[in-house]
Amino acid sequence: MNVILTVENLKKHFEVPGGNLHAVDGISFSIKKGETFGVVGESGCGKSTLGRTIIHIHQPTSGRIYFENEDITFISGRQCRDLLRRMQFIFQDPYSSLNPRMTVIDIIMEPLLIDGMKKRDARQRASNLMEMVGLSKAFETSYPHELDGGRRQRIGIARALALEPKLIICDEPVSALDVSIQAQILNLLLELQEELKLTYIFITHDLSVVKHISDRVMVMYLGNMVELAETKELFRNPLHPYTKALLSAVPSINIDEKQKREILHGEIASPINPMPGCRFAARCKHVTEICKTDDPKLMEVKAGHFVACHNI
Ligand SMILES: Nc1ncnc2c1ncn2[C@@H]1O[C@H](COP(=O)(O)OP(=O)(O)OP(=O)(O)O)[C@@H](O)[C@H]1O
Ligand SMILES: [Mg+2]
Incomplete structure (x- = not known):
């Protein structure tokens, strides 16, 4: 397997009033070169924090991150800047970024200029990048506010591509866009991936997007990874009660297919000073005693299909 990134028991905790907020709380996975690795879960489950920790916008609390066979867990300063040549981030809201x-x-x-390229060469390369992402030359001298959301996201993509990264962490790159524009940007990302042999971590709360774009999907719940599988397998055969509830909320394309939407009851546990046991226990209809006391271990129940649940 041609692995580009490995994350081992990665944790990112924030000191907040009232204690320690476990935003990312022991996540492990490997990503293959050229793969699109989807990360899904509801708001606040730690998706962005995971991405930001991998690229060192946040320093990890503990665990390990290996990128291209190099341990990058505790790099700082210049090494972080060097990392940006090989790993980049695309933000949800292109305007604010x-x-x-x-x-x-x-x-x-x-x-490019920060990286030391001469101004003339940088201008030429930037011009090529604009063409690559489908931005007309006429926009070179425009300001971001003069462009629509889709074009602004194209600028974000061009900028992310400037230093020829191998891995791009896309954090909700189309969530702020109109549906018609979303498809164009997703297709652009897919074309660029093919052309430039890119690897993506694709963070989204939109399951139809993740289904369209990802090779594998990881489902997060309150800082934990509850399930990981190939996209087809996950959508066909979700095992974790949380994944099942999440998928039941996706509108079915087949209108004849009767779909029962599962409504989650119970309170979302707090990520601050969490108690031991499954984080999903309070909302799970299959909850048993062990769920309230012991953290479920991630198990491979089928080749490539991992789930962390006491009742599987
Ligand atoms: N810099 C920070 N300081 C303190 N707490 C933070 C910080 N960044 C994130 N958090 C907290 O960490 C948890 C995870 O947040 P995160 O933004 O990673 O979630 P998310 O899954 O990306 O959510 P969304 O879908 O809304 O973008 C939340 O409880 C959030 O309040
Ligand atoms: Mg986020």
Whole structure:
């Protein structure tokens, strides 16, 4: 297996009033080169924190991150900047991540100039990148606010591609866009992946998006990984009660198919100073005594299909 990234028991805790917030609480997985690895789960489950910790916007609390066979867990300063040549991030809201006072071409050139490229070469490369992401030359001197959401996300993608990264962490890259534009951006990401042999971590709360784009999907619940499988397998045969509830909420394409939407009851546990036991126990209809006391271990129940549940 041609592994590009391995995360082992990764934790990111934040000191907050009232204690320790376990945003990411012991996540392990490996990603193959060229793969699209989907990360799903409801708001606040730690998806963005996971992505931001991998790329060192946050320093990990504990665990290990290996990237291209190198331990990058506790790098800092210059090493973090060097990492950005090989790993990049695309943000949900392109507008807030783009400097409103810079023109499009300057925004895309900026990482190249910081990396030491000569201005003329950087301009040429930025121009090529604009073409690559489908932005007309006419927009070179525009400002981000003059462009629509889809074009702004194209700037974000061009900028992320500037230093020729191998891995891109896409954090809800289409969630802020109109549905018609979403498909264009997703297709652009797929084309670029093919052309540039990119690996993606694709974070989203939108299951139809993840189904369309991912090779494998990891389901998170309150900082934990509850299930991981190939996309087809996960949608056909979800095993964790949380995954089942999540998938039942996706509108069915087949209108004849009667679909029962499962409503989750019970309170979401707090990520601050969490108690031992399954984080999903309070909302799970299959809960037993052991769920309230012991953390479920992640088990491979079928080749490549992992689930953390006491009742599987
Ligand atoms: N810098 C921070 N300081 C303190 N707590 C944080 C910080 N960043 C995130 N959190 C907390 O960590 C938890 C996970 O947040 P995160 O943003 O990773 O969730 P998410 O799955 O990306 O949610 P969403 O779908 O809404 O983007 C939340 O409880 C959040 O409040
Ligand atoms: Mg997020």
